[in-house]
Amino acid sequence: MRKIEIFIGTLLLTCLLGLPWGTAWAQGGGPNPVVVFDTSMGRFMVMLYPGEAPETVKNFLRYVDEGFYDGTLFHRVVTDKDFKRNNVAGHNPIPYNIIQGGGFEMGMRMKQTHPPIANEAIKAMVNQKGTIAMARGNAPDSATAQFFINIKDNPSFDYKTIPDRIDPDKVIIKEGYCAFGRVIRGMDVVEEISQVETATLAPHENVPVKPVVIIKAYRPQ
Template identity: 75%
Template sequence: MRKISLLFGALLLACLLVLPCGAQAQGGPNPVVIFETTLGRFIVMLYPGEAPATVENFMRYVDEGFYDGTLFHRVVTDKDFRQKSLAGGNPIPYNIIQGGGFEMGMRLKQTHPPIPNESSRAMSNKQGTIAMARGTAPDSATAQFFINVKDNPAFDYRDQKDPRDETKIISHPGYTAFGKVIRGWDVVEAISRVETSRMGQHENVPVKPVFIIKAYRPQ
């Protein structure tokens, strides 16, 4: 009886590690990606049920080896916003580590065409989630991603009434969160604590480069 209980417990643990919450489990195990970095390893689980085009796009880059050798080129924390506030600014605070687009020397890699923004159906940008970075245009994400070191609600999709006409609704596209860190959170935190500076036109660049050695699916 004890052996049966132990076996059941092991199977349950395995399911929790590889299956998503809710109905997505019916479609099989969620994709998992391992990131080997210069500061250690972390693992993310992806949620195609909530952001199918985004996950497909991300896995394409992973399978091509695109992320291997790319930098975590941007680290933004509360400290940066305190400094800007003291300088007279009033920025919206957020905490992220961003990577997946630049090689050593801040050389931008060529990418595939941008993808549709799925933030209206995706999960919230809570602490530990991975999301796609993008430009000003909502549908401009390509390969760069970021990990939310803290809850960043300002990055979520939202609808609000038009202040000039309350019968109208204005939609604000967000940043599509499509997975979460399930192992190695200490590594993410270590990256978030590195010293940063300005490099040319780029702000918040780690002084000592932190890069992805390899990003891959587990065998």
């Protein structure tokens, strides 16, 4: 009861001071940490959910606390227009809408990372609009530092099992991408980033023509 009273008091004080409510939650000793992103296009804030994806959140906060993301880019922006352009000659990929960052510095120089982590998508949040998730390669357990933010609901990224068309007693497992937090402030900034002009910078596609820089990512004090 005492902890609840402290939290409510902190929340009321934060509202009076005009601070983000996520900051009050973090400072009040709650289980949900908050990370602020100052970018070259504005500021946004995410709240993380260790209850659903504990190792993923721990890994992400490690990079945040080390200052790893400072000076990195949002190096990949994918929206509906990309799929309309590529939907030719029978090629019809499942559309998705994301901004991706956290792995490259200016000049598209990839940063060295810690070892990859296990994919917790099976028990994590679904990839709804505004959620932040770990990017990875083809291997399910290959995520390191790169992340993406869902600009729209992207159900194709969720963990799921699908009946095998040949053998009904078997299922095909889609490992999915682990969503571990949600934008709680500044979604307008995220959406603005998603509208930037992109081009191919071989071998990378969908790279913003004008670099979008993560100036600093940090936990509010």
